[in-house]
Amino acid sequence: MTGKIESLSAPPAFQVVLYPNRSLGSAGFALLMGLVVLVSVLVGVGFALVGAWPVAGFLGLDVLLLYAAFRWNFRDASRADFIHLDDDSLSVRRIMPNGTAKEWHFETAWVQVVVEKKRLLLRSHGKALAIGPYLTAEERSSLADALRDAIRSRRSGPSAD
Numbered sequence: 515m516t517g518k519i520e521s522l523s524a525p526p527a528f529q530v531v532l533y534p535n536r537s538l539g540s541a542g543f544a545l546l547m548g549l550v551v552l553v554s555v556l557v558g559v560g561f562a563l564v565g566a567w568p569v570a571g572f573l574g575l576d577v578l579l580l581y582a583a584f585r586w587n588f589r590d591a592s593r594a595d596f597i598h599l600d601d602d603s604l605s606v607r608r609i610m611p612n613g614t615a616k617e618w619h620f621e622t623a624w625v626q627v628v629v630e631k632k633r634l635l636l637r638s639h640g641k642a643l644a645i646g647p648y649l650t651a652e653e654r655s656s657l658a659d660a661l662r663d664a665i666r667s668r669r670s671g672p673s674a675d
Contacts, residue, residue, distance in 0.1 A: 528599035528664035530657070534648040536591045543584060551577055595645050599664050606636065606645060618643050622668050627661045629654055 538546070554577050558570030589611045596607040604620040618636075626637040634654045635642045646654065 527601070527668050528597070528661065530597045530660075532595040532597065532646045532649065532657075534591050534593060536588070538584075543588075547577075547581060547584075550580060597645065597661070599661070599668065601668060604636065604661075604665065606643060622665055625665060627658050627665065629658045634658055 554573040558573045561567065561569035561573075592609070592613075593611050594609045596605075596609075598605045598607070599622070602622060604622055604625050606618045606620075608616045608618075610616065620636055620638045624638045628635045628637055628642075632647075632651070632654075633644045634646050634649065634657060635644055637643075646657065649657065
């Protein structure tokens with residue numbers, strides 16, 4: 515017997531993935547680091563020729579610190595928040611930079627979406643979860659409005675056709 519399997523659950527009312535914006539890709543990073551190394555080597559050789567050879571070591575240290583800072587930044591770029599709203603609950607699944615995941619669930623009837631200074635919070639039963647700390651003020655406001663509208667429509671129940 516052959517057949518088709520269909521999902522019996524309704525599609526989510528709201529679903530979004532939040533992740534930090536990174537404007538420098540791996541090719542840009544390689545080019546930037548190549549230029550930094552080239553300039554450091556040229557300047558270091560110049561200082562070594564006039565007898566100030568210790569400067570070359572400090573220039574190398576600068577290159578290593580810059581590389582470490584960019585690697586840390588790229589590692590943090592792997593963070594993501596998955597927000598999913600269905601009939602009963604709002605779920606947030608956060609993937610941390612080390613690859614571990616944490617999950618939070620809020621009942622749609624009780625959750626509040628609050629924009630507070632530079633944070634977007636989901637509040638329920640005295641607890642709060644900050645989401646999208648890397649969003650701009652405009653993005654936070656837009657997401658809060660969209661999330662509030664989606665929650666409000668779920669609270670009011672399905673519309674009659």
